[in-house]
Amino acid sequence: MPLVLPDIDWLTLAPLLVLLSTASLAALYALYNRSSKAVALLALLGLAVAAIFNLQLFVASRAGELRSSFGLRYLADQGALAFNFVILLGAALAILISYDYLKRAELEQPEYYPLMLLSASGAMVMAAAGDLIILLLGLEIMSLAVYVLSAWRQQARESAEAGMKYFLLGAFASAFLIYGIALIYGATGFFSYPQIVAGLLAEGFEQIFLATLGGIMILAGLGFKVALVPFHQWAPDVYTGAPTPVTAFMSVVVKTAAFAALLRIFAFIYPELGVLAVQSLVVLIALTLIVGNFTALVQRGIKRMLAYSAVAHAGYLALAVLAAGNLGMRAAIWYLTAYTLMNAGAFAVLTLLSDRNDHGDDLERFAGLARSRPYLAAAMTVFLLSLAGIPLLAGFVGKILVFSAAIEAGYVSLTVIAIITSVVAMVYYLRPVMYMYFREPEYEPLQTNSRSTHIAIGIAVFGTVLLGIFPGWWYSLLDLGQSLLAGL
């Protein structure tokens, strides 16, 4: 496709610009009025408006129209737009969970919400990036806000430590990414994906080793963000130390964005790199599945268990990345939608069960919960069973889509590992359920209630069940018979 220079299609940027301007407005407003409620509502409104623009773009792209800005560097193709929906959903759920939580934990500062919006806008940039520099920009916008958010509980050591750790290791990850970008640029002379591919395929190209090394570096950088083993070390501590709603946000939105970027790079550039690049992802996935699941198995605290489970899910998702192509892309988007709902839901339930410092999430605290808080226990059961991949819930369909994409792409033995580790996952997901239903209460449970969190839980339960029973509509929306990624 011939490149047309500086072209800006404002509609493609509209969802992003809406988020950015809402964030700025909200931050300005917060200077004069410290009402969290108004800022939170403004943030939700911003997300809703962004979703409407995104929908308009989605409909247009389904009609076969490809829109982009900056000469295919900022894409509004089906893949990016579908990821945007997931990101917006995740951010909205996180804000709903945060509202009463922050009040309860005495962490209420209205700047919290603009930061979340900024992070979400960075995530959208990552999903849309068709150029390595834009990808890096998105990653930094997203991450900087999350570094601050994860240290939001300033007075608590764990939270400050979480923020610091995330910042330091995040800087490392960025360095990897930048080095990878530099290597690829050095090898091919380009930043944008189509040009890189053209460079790699050009007659007489000799720098394949350099490019492959660059690809692996990029994989490592993004692997940090999605917490692939061995780049997952930060995840359990940060997930446990950060305030729970921020953990929910990190585990869904940040992960979605990083996977969006990874999927696009993998679909475009990786096939042209040396076989070593693909093999390194295979190894990472196998390690992630095994380490993530087995470590989750021995955790006593639910929040930490969910942190390791998030690592394990990164492994399942990466299987879809490996499958690349349309099938893998669809499976990944579907899985991330389901994952956002069920994981954010599980963290939402957790905020109502642990005390204001996020303590008291041990398994023992869950004993007999079915008796003392039946609805909360039922919701948590739905999320955990879905995460475990039990039929009639969204997680099950996600798993079969991802697994069959991987099988179809020929990664059978890796799928076997994924399936065997799923049995391990069943055990740790069902253990809290057993505590809730099969044991007598040992502690008086907290009777925390919050309307906004209840709304979030309601949305998540409804979505998890709806996608589980009627998976077809969302899957067929992603089905056009044409590529989800522009130019593939």
Next chain:
Amino acid sequence: MTLAALFLPLVTALLLSFTAQAQAKRALALAGTILTFVVALFLPGDSGVAVPWIPGFGVYFALNPAGAAAVLVPVAALVMIPTVLYAGLKVERRGGAFIALLLAMQTGLNGIFLAKDLVLFYLFWEATLIPSLFMLGIWGGGERRAAVMKYMIYAMTGSLLMLLAILAIKPLSGAASYQLADLLAVTPQLALRTQVWLFIGFTLAFAVKLPLWPLHAWLPDFHEQNHSSGAADVAGTLYKVGAWGFFAWALPLLPAAATLIAPILLALAAFTAVYAALIATSQSHFKRLLAYASLSHMGIVGVGLFGLHLAGLNGAIYLLAAQMVSTGGMFLISGMLFDRKGSFDLSNFGGLAKSAPAMAALTLFVLFASIGVPGLANFPGEFMSLLGAYQNNPYLAAFATLAVIAAGVYGVNLYQRLYQGREEHGAVRELAGLELLVLVPIVVGILWLGLAPQPQLERIEEQSQLLSTQLEVQMTETVLLKGAER
């Protein structure tokens, strides 16, 4: 009709949660199960449904009662009536929730029998596990948590490996969808090597649920720990669907692998039948004895199945249906006896025939059905299973017949220990009122399946005829191939 038979129990279960009064709950549940049974009787000849479930991925919501499903669904529905009735009487703590789970299981089971799409079949297969885990975990005995873990790990490991086989079979064979008809058109042509791998995936899941030695270890604990009313055990008995999985899916889809591996499975099944029957003779826990007896029956089912001959296939599925009634009946009786004595330990019983003669007579009747006395439910199936296996391998068939003899031993022994001898441990209440009513459907079922097997067998044969022809073709081909190699 198909959809009604599938969803009626689930709808009843959902309605239960909106009913407050305990009495109303019982009445509603009973009405729901009876209605389900009536609907299930009209299944034969129904055309079923097939609508896309995940379009673009080849998964259909396809159900069809043609063939053996039209036998298994009504029989299971018949057994559910007394089970729900008795659970309503005896499960005091959160009885409504217990019944709701029973009904949810029934929907799952009906789905397993009716599904004509492989992914849908797996979905029901796996979903049914959850209510059965909850019944065991919430209402079970003191060691229930260990039993839950064991049961879950066995079941999940097996079924996830089956999932792998299921997901692989479509891309490997290039089938148009996961519907049975589409798969059948291409999967038998898969290379033998591929078939064997896929068959092993299926086998692990089905052998756990058949159950087949050595994958049966969860079963005795499962029954021992389940609620003392025996109602959950009945549901567990209905959920022994491994044989169905082989019959409806693994054997027809992968005939070459089936003919290759069946001899091993036949030997395992024969061993299971005899081994379990022998262990049953030395059990002193009532429910463990019944668990092993049931395991022995399932061994015979396996023997019929893996004989790969028409008579055996018919017999296996017929026995599968019949043991739902007879074993289910025995579990309910065990619950009634527990209600009187507060124990499952057989040494606490004895001489009960004096104080409860009607109960003794009914127990003897159900027990006779269970050990395969001619004229009662289990006999036709058992006989045909062994007959089929005899055509395949006379020695193993003869060996498996030992299980039938051992069944006589543990059956009569059980009756003696319960009802004969001196009444050392005091008299008990005679069967009365609703309890008698609970056993009526069981007795009716036993006589129905024992005296008039023909109509049901014809329905089963509709399906097994195709299968056995296909398997015979395969066997001849194998023989020819071997001849050519020489």
